Amino acid sequence: MYAAVGLSYNDSKKSLIHSRLAPRIQKLGLSGFAEYVGILEDESEAAEFQMAVDLLTTNETYFFREPKHYDLLQQELPNFPDKAALKVWSAASSFGDEAYSTAMLLSDLQVSGRIGPNWSIVATDISHRVLLSAKEAVFPEDRLRAVTPDRLRRYCLRGEGESAGQVMMQDKIRSRVQFGQLNLCKPFGGLGPFDVIFLRNVLIYFDPPTKVDVVDRVLELLKPGGLFFLGTAEGRVPCKTPLQTVIPGAFRKVG
Ligand SMILES: C[S@@+](CC[C@H](N)C(=O)[O-])C[C@H]1O[C@@H](n2cnc3c(N)ncnc32)[C@H](O)[C@@H]1O
Known part of the structure; x- marks a missing residue:
């Protein structure tokens, strides 16, 4: 994630990452994080990569913010x-x-x-x-x-x-x-x-x-x-x- 889109998380963010990605891993019926990372590293899985970026970032915005x-x-x-x-x-x-x-x-x-x-x-x-x-x-x-x-x-x-x-x-x-x-x-x-x-x-x-x-x-x-x-x-x-x-x-x- 860091190399591809610059997302940078230190160890304190582990539980955040867990709460954002675990439901997706469960939904896909995967054995755990290692298997999910394997999918994200597979270049033919671009859609899943996008999904993971969306889950890890927030898109919050509104009109005339600031x-x-x-x-x-x-x-x-x-x-x-x-x-x-x-x-x-x-x-x-x-x-x-x-x-x-x-x-x-x-x-x-x-x-x-x-x-x-x-x-x-x-x-x-x-x-x-x-x-x-x-x-x-x-x-x-x-x-x-x-x-x-x-x-x-x-x-x-x-x-x-x-x-x-x-x-x-x-x-x-x-x-x-x-x-x-x-x-x-x-x-x-x-x-x-x-x-x-x-x-x-x-x-x-x-x-x-x-x-x-x-x-x-x-x-x-x-x-x-x-x-x-x-x-x-x-x-x-x-x-x-x-x-x-x-x-x-x-x-x-x-x-
Ligand atoms: C919180 S929103 C900000 C929206 C708007 N600029 C605002 O301030 O209301 C952050 C956005 O950054 C996008 N984003 C995250 N990493 C990015 C990257 N490497 N390149 C381009 N956009 C990225 C996310 O998809 C998300 O939509």
């Missing part, structure tokens, strides 16, 4: 040199809540003429399962608790009957976000450069050297002066790329 980050974007983006065609990357997007929240914000800025119309958002994650769901763009209502009633009305469709309690993104938001699978721990090419990058709440799985390596490689794709977001609780990563702290969890690339 509202101050979105306030900062609203304030800063109209001053960006490339405001006619802003490019954003949600680099561990989970179900897409972060990307669609940003799409609502950019759409508002466009409608009020503060940025140009050619903005786009790329959202990536390692998990095939969350990406499938993200593309469908249907969410339990509760995850949109921080979306204003006005935005709900303009950008979302509320489910009725069997779909009651669910909310779907309208096409004008959905069509702006392009989802793709990407493992942050492997080289990634052909992306960017971006004006804004979110890398929130994913570094938690990585050990310190992997954190620095991932952050530096991600920051290569950020334009000088661009904004970079981590989860506020994650602190500052000691990366080599020069960054200036703007507010907790938000940094500007110096250059």
Whole structure:
């Protein structure tokens, strides 16, 4: 898991790993962990490998998580040199809540003429399962608790009957976000450069050297002066790329 996707666990996490994987091992009718590891090491068992990654990581996310980050974007983006065609990357997007929240914000800025119309958002994650769901763009209502009633009305469709309690993104938001699978721990090419990058709440799985390596490689794709977001609780990563702290969890690339 460490070599393939950077997941790093010390001995204190043994019981956590046990509680996450034991039910799966039982469901598959295997003799125990050794047999399961054998399956994970078998390259023809990619689907089971994905399943194990999903069980070991959490995909928790919700719309407008860390509202101050979105306030900062609203304030800063109209001053960006490339405001006619802003490019954003949600680099561990989970179900897409972060990307669609940003799409609502950019759409508002466009409608009020503060940025140009050619903005786009790329959202990536390692998990095939969350990406499938993200593309469908249907969410339990509760995850949109921080979306204003006005935005709900303009950008979302509320489910009725069997779909009651669910909310779907309208096409004008959905069509702006392009989802793709990407493992942050492997080289990634052909992306960017971006004006804004979110890398929130994913570094938690990585050990310190992997954190620095991932952050530096991600920051290569950020334009000088661009904004970079981590989860506020994650602190500052000691990366080599020069960054200036703007507010907790938000940094500007110096250059
Ligand atoms: C807690 S979610 C963060 C979602 C969102 N960024 C937020 O802050 O609300 C963490 C995500 O990181 C993804 N992830 C874990 N390891 C990864 C890796 N090596 N490459 C890409 N994504 C990874 C997981 O699949 C999960 O969806």
